Amino acid sequence: MPIIEAIDIGTRFGSTVIHDKVNMHINQGEIYGILGESGSGKSLLMKEMIMLQKPSSGDMRVLDYRLSTIEYKQMQELRQQWGVLFQFGALFSSLTVAENIKLQLKEYTNISDAMCNEIVKTKISMSGLPTRAGALYPSELSGGMIKRAALARALAMDPKLLFLDEPTSGLDPIGARNFDKLIMELRDLLGITVVMITHDLDSIYSIVDRFCVLADKHVVAEGSIAEVLDSTHPFIERFFKNEYAKKRLGVPHV
Amino acid sequence: MNQTYFRTHHDGDTTTIISLGEWTLHHEPAIRKALQTLELKQNIIWDFAEVESFDSVGMLLFITFYQQFKKKASIKLVGYTQEQERLYRLVFAHYTKESIPSRDRNILYRIGELTLSSYLQFLSFLEFMGHVTASFLRYFVNPKNFRYKEIMYHIQQSGMNAIFIVALTSFLVGLVISYQSAVELAKFGADIFIVDMASISITRELGPMITAIVVAGRSGSAYTAQIGAMKITEEISAMRTMGFDPYYFLVLPRIIALMIALPLLIFFADVMGILGSAFAAKMELNISYMQFMERLQEVLDTKHFYIGIIKGPIFALLIALIGCFRGFEVSDDTESIGSQTTASVVNSIFFVIAFDALFSVILTQWGI
Numbered sequence: 325m326p327i328i329e330a331i332d333i334g335t336r337f338g339s340t341v342i343h344d345k346v347n348m349h350i351n352q353g354e355i356y357g358i359l360g361e362s363g364s365g366k367s368l369l370m371k372e373m374i375m376l377q378k379p380s381s382g383d384m385r386v387l388d389y390r391l392s393t394i395e396y397k398q399m400q401e402l403r404q405q406w407g408v409l410f411q412f413g414a415l416f417s418s419l420t421v422a423e424n425i426k427l428q429l430k431e432y433t434n435i436s437d438a439m440c441n442e443i444v445k446t447k448i449s450m451s452g453l454p455t456r457a458g459a460l461y462p463s464e465l466s467g468g469m470i471k472r473a474a475l476a477r478a479l480a481m482d483p484k485l486l487f488l489d490e491p492t493s494g495l496d497p498i499g500a501r502n503f504d505k506l507i508m509e510l511r512d513l514l515g516i517t518v519v520m521i522t523h524d525l526d527s528i529y530s531i532v533d534r535f536c537v538l539a540d541k542h543v544v545a546e547g548s549i550a551e552v553l554d555s556t557h558p559f560i561e562r563f564f565k566n567e568y569a570k571k572r573l574g575v576p577h578v
Numbered sequence: 579m580n581q582t583y584f585r586t587h588h589d590g591d592t593t594t595i596i597s598l599g600e601w602t603l604h605h606e607p608a609i610r611k612a613l614q615t616l617e618l619k620q621n622i623i624w625d626f627a628e629v630e631s632f633d634s635v636g637m638l639l640f641i642t643f644y645q646q647f648k649k650k651a652s653i654k655l656v657g658y659t660q661e662q663e664r665l666y667r668l669v670f671a672h673y674t675k676e677s678i679p680s681r682d683r684n685i686l687y688r689i690g691e692l693t694l695s696s697y698l699q700f701l702s703f704l705e706f707m708g709h710v711t712a713s714f715l716r717y718f719v720n721p722k723n724f725r726y727k728e729i730m731y732h733i734q735q736s737g738m739n740a741i742f743i744v745a746l747t748s749f750l751v752g753l754v755i756s757y758q759s760a761v762e763l764a765k766f767g768a769d770i771f772i773v774d775m776a777s778i779s780i781t782r783e784l785g786p787m788i789t790a791i792v793v794a795g796r797s798g799s800a801y802t803a804q805i806g807a808m809k810i811t812e813e814i815s816a817m818r819t820m821g822f823d824p825y826y827f828l829v830l831p832r833i834i835a836l837m838i839a840l841p842l843l844i845f846f847a848d849v850m851g852i853l854g855s856a857f858a859a860k861m862e863l864n865i866s867y868m869q870f871m872e873r874l875q876e877v878l879d880t881k882h883f884y885i886g887i888i889k890g891p892i893f894a895l896l897i898a899l900i901g902c903f904r905g906f907e908v909s910d911d912t913e914s915i916g917s918q919t920t921a922s923v924v925n926s927i928f929f930v931i932a933f934d935a936l937f938s939v940i941l942t943q944w945g946i
Contacts (some may be wrong), residue, residue: 417911449672
């Protein structure tokens, strides 16, 4: 039973068609990548999963909720079961990092203030920030720190589902690999299902279990790397079978 | 929640805790409450075989109590799975005694901070003025660089587009003051003096002031928000690297445009204010429009009109300078756009009124 399923998703703005009958599914406990050229509607597809955008046609199923017929109360339940890391962090600029992380805990649970602080500290440390960074405001953080703080916030409620929009973009290569390792660890230990938009070849090869490739308004390939590489779609040729990708990673089989 | 999260039984000097159910986020307060009331013997055996699920919060809770119990008793942990052990290692690795430093400051600190920041703001205002003056002088050295297009655009935005609201406001103010005073004047049979009172006060004081306040609210705030947003998105930095001086390209066109537009708006406000007053005079005192106009020509010295108009460029300078300065003061967070825009409107209205008062005093001293 897939944890997320897109059924014939269509997205149109006026006469511009972004998605035309997009079908894909994500299984429990997977690290799932969404790949595609810029403008192919990757972020839009993710936005449709997290209810920031309604598809023009088709239906999305997330954790057994049908998003086309979902009611307000169920929406709120669903929103507490996922964490979202936005590309540029989207931390609330009037709150410190610690307050950003604590926000949902205070709002949705009865956990005592002292324990909230413990949770916040653990999440800050897990995301690779020093504890004292909790007292800083987002404007006082560097780009990489913003990403980590935003991850800590996304993990605050121990979500079942984690959505990451280009998690390693803007990080240095070592930071990016550590980030990958962290995501992998969280998936293994907490059973989180991770959905990520990424262009990072290293991430795709090392941590992503399955992924889909969006091009020409459709999903042109879906599955593990070996399965996707079977496709001869021009975008996949360009992306995986260029000199750089071959030299760097070695294509498993072509 | 009336669920149990563990069973205990005592055997000699040994307590066995058998954890049950979900040790997760939403159950944390209940588990904590139950654990706190637990009475323990010297030896503890803690069994996890029956736990359904653990998340990081549940693990953190376990760690807290494990540390606490360890001080008083010897504990043996049994029945945990490999995954639970790995989760324990992960959470324990990030469990820290260090606390997040507090950002709360005492009153003295805050007074000091406020004083210092006001002083620094004053300094940066001086710097801003210096830049504006320097760019202004450069305008005249090289007049072909005059940004006519931008200036016209801002005259349209801050002048033309404000006509309706300025007209309506001043018409209503003219109407209201005349209505209010008509009753009093009628008591003395001094009906016709309503023209003197209304026309002089409107052209000399109220017209300029109302126009300036409306423009401060409309355009001053817009200047702050526009420049502030450009600063956050690094457009201003981009301009600098391309050699486009932001004072030259952003500030001066706005100042010059407003200095041209505001006097024109004031003239318009004067006309509408007097019309409003004439309307009230007709309604309340039955003074005909012809009578009103004849009296107006007799009593309204042109100096009153000129004094009102001359305030225009000065108010415009104040509003545009404050609006642009506040825009440059916006720092890297979205909240500061809001606070700077508020400050921009409050400051410019205050300075408009303060300068108006100054004018009154000086002109009265000079006997004008």
